[in-house]
Amino acid sequence: VTIPGESNFDELERAGFPVWSCSEQEQAVLAALTRAELDLILDLKARLDAAEPEVQGHGPVAGGALF
């Protein structure tokens, strides 16, 4: 759900990202994200939130992307 007039920061913070603790440089990146990028980021955050609590706080038994 998007609220008219809401900034990228507001939307990301509402989704649970600690955006106000990001560095100035990171905040500049987040402020300039397009709608398409923001939608993908929010979708990925929703997937994480839907996961079981024990995998949200993953330890070394994580990772595995190969190129």
Added chain:
Amino acid sequence: MTASMAGRELGTVVGLVSPTLRGSSAALWRAQNARETYRAYLVAMHGVVRASVPLMNLALERCRQNGGRDRAMSVLAARLPEHLQAEQDHDAWLARDMAAAGLDVRYELARQPSAEIAALVGAQYYWIEHHHPVCLLGYIAALELNAPHPELAGLLAERTGLPSAAFSTIRLHSQLDAGHGAAVLDLLDATQLDQSLSCAVRISALHTIRSLASAFDAIRATRTHEEQP
């Protein structure tokens, strides 16, 4: 955003969403039948890795054909060959791991890769051919920056009971990919992308992370289904 910061900007965005991918992989590695899950992971990852060199070759070919069109293509045409060299034969490593894990490699490689793997890798063919080859750097960065943790190979060996030789690819990637990921971000900075192409690379990276998380979730769902009486 300034044009020469595309790599650092991508690093910020990938860092924001990587917990989702790590969560999907953590769930995969916690599955009850660790041995069968790991075997299914090897097969899926072979579907990804066997496309790495062909994807880079395709991007390189398009950059050479259109090298004068923009700075990004010129930089990629000059610098992709060194990255190509670093990725040679990784599919052969995986095939050896598959054999060490007790899989019939010829049978497994004859099977159609899943729709999730096709969505993950196939998008890159589309964006290289129909948008811009630089999109591939988003894919490479997303994968290299989410490489296996250095302790993963040992933990999986313990959980699966498989021989050490079945984990050589994830062991090597855990050692090599942090450096490769940083090199890709540096390469991206060197391309001096405009805002539109910087965004295209980030979209490519975000799609990669979402598709790979879906691929991991699909492996886990299949294994869970097969374990039910």
